[in-house]
Amino acid sequence: MINIIGLGYIGLPTALMFAKSGVKVVGTDNNTKLVNSLTEGMLTFEEEGLEELFQEALSNGIKFTTEYQNTHTYILAVPTPYIKESKKLDPKYVISAVNSTLDVCEKGAIVIIESTISPGTIDKYIRPEIEKRGFVIGDDIHLVHAPERIIPGNMIYELEHNSRTIGADNLEIGEKVKGLYSSLCKAEIVVTDIRSAEMSKVVENTYRDINIAFANELAKICRTDNMDVYEIIRIANMHPRVNILQPGPGVGGHCISVDPWFLVGDYPDLTNLILTARKINDSMPRHVLGRIRDIMREHRIKDISKVGLYGLAYKENVDDTRESPTLQLLERMDEHLAFGVKVFDPFVKERIVDHQFMNFEDFLNEIEVLVVMVGHEHIKNNMDLIKDKLVLDTKNICIFDGSYKL
Ligand code: SAJ
Numbered sequence: 001m002i003n004i005i006g007l008g009y010i011g012l013p014t015a016l017m018f019a020k021s022g023v024k025v026v027g028t029d030n031n032t033k034l035v036n037s038l039t040e041g042m043l044t045f046e047e048e049g050l051e052e053l054f055q056e057a058l059s060n061g062i063k064f065t066t067e068y069q070n071t072h073t074y075i076l077a078v079p080t081p082y083i084k085e086s087k088k089l090d091p092k093y094v095i096s097a098v099n100s101t102l103d104v105c106e107k108g109a110i111v112i113i114e115s116t117i118s119p120g121t122i123d124k125y126i127r128p129e130i131e132k133r134g135f136v137i138g139d140d141i142h143l144v145h146a147p148e149r150i151i152p153g154n155m156i157y158e159l160e161h162n163s164r165t166i167g168a169d170n171l172e173i174g175e176k177v178k179g180l181y182s183s184l185c186k187a188e189i190v191v192t193d194i195r196s197a198e199m200s201k202v203v204e205n206t207y208r209d210i211n212i213a214f215a216n217e218l219a220k221i222c223r224t225d226n227m228d229v230y231e232i233i234r235i236a237n238m239h240p241r242v243n244i245l246q247p248g249p250g251v252g253g254h255c256i257s258v259d260p261w262f263l264v265g266d267y268p269d270l271t272n273l274i275l276t277a278r279k280i281n282d283s284m285p286r287h288v289l290g291r292i293r294d295i296m297r298e299h300r301i302k303d304i305s306k307v308g309l310y311g312l313a314y315k316e317n318v319d320d321t322r323e324s325p326t327l328q329l330l331e332r333m334d335e336h337l338a339f340g341v342k343v344f345d346p347f348v349k350e351r352i353v354d355h356q357f358m359n360f361e362d363f364l365n366e367i368e369v370l371v372v373m374v375g376h377e378h379i380k381n382n383m384d385l386i387k388d389k390l391v392l393d394t395k396n397i398c399i400f401d402g403s404y405k406l
Helices: 011-020 032-039 050-059 092-104 121-132 155-161 171-181 194-224 229-236 259-266 272-298 325-335 360-366
Strands: 002-005 025-028 063-065 073-076 109-113 141-145 164-168 189-192 307-310 342-344 369-372 390-393
Touching: 002 011, 002 092, 011 025, 011 050, 011 073, 011 155, 032 063, 050 155, 073 092, 092 109, 092 121, 109 171, 121 141, 121 194, 141 171, 141 194, 164 171, 164 194, 171 189, 189 194, 194 229, 194 259, 194 272, 259 272, 272 325, 272 369, 272 390, 307 325, 307 360, 342 360
Parallel strands: 002 025, 002 073, 025 063, 073 109, 109 141, 164 189, 307 342, 307 369, 369 390
Antiparallel strands: 141 164
16 A cells, blocks of 8 residues: 555545545645545646545555555655745755655655655655664665656646656666566556656756746737747747747746755855846736736726736636736736736636636636736637737737737
8 A cells, every 4th residue: 555645636536546546545634634635536736637536546446544544655745835935946845745754654664755856856855864763774664756747737637657767776676666667557667766857857947947937938029129039939930940838927836946946055156047037037927917907008007907827826717826927917916916917717716816706707807918828728719809909929829810929
């Protein structure tokens, strides 16, 4: 039996997938409300294919509890928040999960950390914590880092089809864990050491951040001289060795906008490109604000409450709002005492900001300028409802003429 600790965006799909593959799984989370909801057969977030997977896992006997189990294998998928001021990782939840595991585990248990951690976290924080309690690593307990790679919006498919990395202190344990993951993962699984696994995960997300920053910088350059950035990227990408990503209103989510900071925090003298990319991506909400101001001036609109932001999620077709460009933009407006902009997101069912609408048509009725911050399918399917608005389309999804671009 494996005990999966943390039933959030990563832990839950992973637990369900293992259960579907025939592995006996108990999912543990300290949030009683979440555990009760899952036990009653209710999912806690939306994701393509998750409901079907949930039903299959339930029929294969998956259990949910707030208690850590006495067993041999643990997968830790707990949050790893970062400290806003220092941009460093806060390992408190991983440390606490490791400690709770040590309280109950069998001798020789394998503890697999899936949560993204900054390079060196296991050496700096986890090993000392375990040794402090008198456990011998490599005998009483084995440590493994198996960072996840799945992308929200396509998690179920990617759990099965993405290759994976297993970082372990010795090959035998690495191969054992590889065997476990191959029950759900059909792609290649690479076994390496723990530091390489930690670093490669952060490097992957940093690579994407830098490439998005390049697209965003191009968008700004093109804006100053009235060139069509999308056309330029489309043409450049026809070159066999060029693959530029898409510009947007900023980079959100708990991964790409966070992980590069770990490298900046740890190697401040060496991270010029990485830091610049972060700054460019973080500057995009301000660029959007400038574009809103241009449109308001051009049309002599003085009242900010006539502006509506479409999308609160950090990207299309998910309900996750962590670090979302829209929240970054609202924070910026707040600092400048610009209150009253209206907001709507069909995926976000709870009220998390002021002037948030729950009904799309009510929202549209109140505004003159619509800012598309997220390209949900929902808005793509409702183009005819927004055609008569002044539209600032930061995601280049509007198919009608006359919309303003980034
Ligand atoms: N974005 C752009 N332009 C693009 C692509 C993305 O502006 O061309 C924006 C999105 O709108 C969003 C942000 O970047 O705000 C991040 O979105 P994403 O879809 O690029 O990635 P995430 O954060 O959902 O997931 C990433 C993935 N990492 C990589 O692709 C290298 C995923 O595989 C990881 O598992 C995940 O981070 C994670 O958990 O680390």
